[in-house]
Amino acid sequence: MKLLEKNKYIGYQMQDQLTELSNRFPYWVWNLIVVFGALIMGFILKLIITTLLRHYKNVSDYSLFKSILTHLGKPLNHFVPLFILTITAPMMNMSDQYLIPITRIIGMLLVISFANLLISSIKILEDFVYNHYDLKKDDNLRERKIRTQLQFIRKIAIALIILIALSIILLSFDSVRKIGAGLLTGVGISGIIIGFAAQKSLGNLLAGFQIAFTQPIRIDDVLVVEGEWGRVEEITLTYVVLNIWDQRRLILPINYFIEKPFQNWTRSTSEILGTAFFYVDYTFPVEELRSELTRLLNESNLWDKRVNVLQVTDVKESTMEIRALMSAKNSSQAFDLRCYVRENLIKFMRDKHPESLPQNRHLLAEHFNAKPNFIEQTAPGAEKEI
Missing domain, CATH: 3.30.70.100 (Alpha-Beta Plaits)
Known part of the structure; x- marks a missing residue:
């Protein structure tokens, strides 16, 4: 209890010192100091994090630290300074008329930056799984199965992150919150209308889930579709990309593989x-x-x-x-x-x-007409008349 009271006292004391310090500068100078100070602190903190990651990464083909640097480098450039700025924004010396909209904008930017950071973190997990399950093996059935499921999970996770981030940003506005409450009252009728309008899209989405878990096709499967031979290059929630042998790409709706017959040469084994x-x-x-x-x-x-x-x-x-x-x-x-x-x-x-070698036989039958041999003979004792 005494420790809690002591911490509160220290907090109040620091707040009084900051207020006294802000009064020594013009309000616009102090606000610039707060903003640029927060940004500089954020960049320094980000630089420390990336330096530590570079120190621990190795020179192998795959490194967790290398993957973090590759995918989180740019998102951290925005997230860390915005996070520090969110903490220091209340220290700015201005009226609530301006401070509240500014902090709201900073908060929205922070939500967007955090969503981008989460999406990049999913890519790090994807790199880890791809390194562990290599498709270059001769019999890569298990690897193809896991990669196919991972692609669907990644796309669904990214869609959910974007949806949640967008919802948080929109709900920060009072007018949008009121519209949302009004929509909830008519959710029955609107749900039926939306269901009819999005029937085809929902069908594709459900087909995507079915393919992800029943897996009639997988990543790197060899298929013969529409008379074309190729490998499955990409499976999304709505379509499949087939890499044809001559490097063309055949793009098919995902429900094609639920409704129509096709040949899968690597369904159970690649042999x-x-x-x-x-x-x-x-x-x-x-x-x-x-x-x-x-x-x-x-x-x-x-x-x-x-x-x-x-x-x-x-x-x-x-x-x-x-x-x-x-x-x-x-x-x-x-x-x-x-x-x-x-x-x-x-x-x-x-x-x-x-x-x-293949040849055609034409047998020609030759018919020879034999001519008779007439031999003139004379009777014995007969004489030739001259």
Whole structure:
């Protein structure tokens, strides 16, 4: 109790000293001293914080301190001085007519700066998770799952921070507070109207939540959509960005993946089978081609040693269809492996068995009309008349 009274006494004493000090200067000079003093103190405090972070950061590819410096450097430039200014603003020597609006403006700027600081802090958490769950692994199913969920959580958190910050700023005005009270009385009717107006947007939002937690698609999934092959680059609350193989971007509404069928080549694992088809003459020795395929696959680093099959899968009038089936760790390697097998098996067929390449047979039947051999013979003893 005595300690509390002592602290109050010290506080009153400091306040009296500041009041006495402010009376020694013209009011505008004192106000400038308070403002610039607060800003300078804020920048010095921010400089101390960043210096300590730079001292403790290491030179590795990822550092928590390095991430803090990267994402919080600029927000701290605004937040710390504004925070100090908020504390020192009541010390300014002016009437309430001017002091109250100024402190309100400073408070709104502080709320905006703090919201920006929180959003940047989310990015630090995202960096930490991205470093821990690396997508460069061959089988990155778990990493893709966590990253997909993190993207949704980050976007929802940022939206909530912005909404709360905007609400705090608007509710600081009496007129807006009265409008809000009026809206609450008609919340039933307005809710129905807003629900109909935002039906499509709400549908997309719910589809986003469904994809985030049921995960028919994930970040870095390989999809075939609308006849295009590509990887999922970004998933937002309303749309999905697909990075096509030729570096184009296909942007689709998020509810597309709830309502329409599509191919996901990495839904449960990144491993995949690849095929190559060949059309040859019936006289082609299939066993030799099968041995050549095995040799080629054993020499390639793209093959994961799971599947190696060569079969005659169809016959036509003049050719037979041969299918080479092979496996790879992911779709990119499978594509390269298929091209490698096609090129080399075609070379083998051309060099070793050119006579067995596809050909059309036209058999021409030649009909020879045999002419009879007439031999003149004379009877014995007969004489030729001259």
